Amino acid sequence: MKKLFSLIAALMLTLTVARADEGMWLPYALNGQNLAEMQAMGCQLTAEQIFSFNQPSIKDAIVQFGGGCTGEIISPEGLLLTNHHCGLSYVQKHSSIEHDYLTDGFWAKSKGEELPNPGLSVLFLNYVEDVTEAVLKGVTSETSEADREELISKNSRQLEKDRKGDRNVRIEIVPFYSGNQFILFEYDEYNDVRLVCCPPWGIGKFGADTDNWTWPRHKGDFNIFRVYTAPDGSPAGYSPNNIPMKSKWFLPINLGGVKPGDYAMILGYPGSTDRYSTSYTVKNVIEEEGPAIIDCRTTKLENYRKHMDADQEVFIMYASKQASVSNYWKY
Secondary structure, three states, X not given: OOOOOOOOOOOEEEEEOOOOOOOOOOHHHHHHOXXXXXXXXXXXXXXXXXXXXXXXXXXXXXXXEOOOEEEEEOOOOOEEEEOOOOXXXXXXXXXXXXXXXHHHOEEOOOXXXXXXXXXXXXXXXXXXXXXXXXXXXXXXXXXXXXXXXXHHHHHHHHHHHHHHOOOOOEEEEEEEOXXXXXXXXXXXXXXXXXXXXXXXXXXXXXXXXXXXXXXXXXOOOOEEEEEEXXXXXXXOOOOOOOEEOOOOOOOOOOOOOOOOOOOEEEEEOOOOOOOOOOHHHHHHXXXXXXXXXXXXXXXXXXXXXHXXXXXXXXXXXXXHHHHHXXXXXXX
C-alpha cells in the first residue's frame, strides 16, 4: 500500500482518533503547526520525542525502504517491518520451484540464515533544511516555465553537490506545494539489508486486494528484514563481518492491543500528495484518467493471472509485478 508512484522524501503525519482528523504535516515543524491539537487529542509525546536532530527520536525508527516504501525499526538490533509487496521482489529473487518462499513463506531461525539482498537500501533521515531561496535563485515572475524548470534543475544539482562534498550521505531536494517550496533532505544510506521473514502467500496476499487501501485489513501484510552495519556502526555494503544495526530508536510492539478512543498517528514516506489539487483535477481523475488506468491494469492483471495460474515458475517470476500492478489498480 505504501509503494507509490514517485518518491517524495517527506515525512507524513496523519492523525486518527475516535474523532479522526487528517492532513499532512512535516514533523520537523510540528511545534509551529498543530502539536497542541495533537496533545489535546491524547498524544503524550513532545515534538522532540517525535522528531529531533539533537537526540534519538521516533523519526530514527521510520525509514525509507527500497526507494519507494516506508519501513519501521522494531528492535534494538535493526529488525525492520514493511509491507508485504514492498519486499516481495527481493523474496522473489531468493525463490525457485525447489524453494518457493513466495508460496510457502520464509523464516530465518537465526541471524546466520538471514538472506542478503544486493541492490536493496534503507535510508535514515538525519538533516532537513528549507532551501527554497537557493533553488529559486534567478527565477522571476517574468521567467518562462521552461527557463524556470532549467534554473531550478541547475540550482538544485549544484546545491546537492556542494552539500554532499566528499561525505558518504545521500542528498535529495524535493519540491512542495507545486514547486513553490523546496526542502533539502540528507540521509544515511545502509546497503546491507537482509531478509528475515516473509509470510506464506495465502497470509500475505489473503483476499488479494479486496481490502487494500481500506480499514480494517484481513491479511498479514508484512515482510521483515534486518539492517546490518560495519563493525564500527557505519553504513556498509554486504560483508559476512557486518553486525546487526544498533538502533538509535525502535518501536516496541504492544501485545496488549488498542481500545476505542486511543490516540493513533501514522509517520512515513508518501510517494506524492495531491492534497492541493483543484476540483477540476479531481473531476478529471475520477471521470477520465481513473477509468482508463483501471481498464489498462485490469487487462494486465488478467493476463498475468492466466499464465501465473498455469505455471508455478511463471508465478514466481511475475509475483512481484502482479502485486505492484494490483496495488495501483485498487488505488
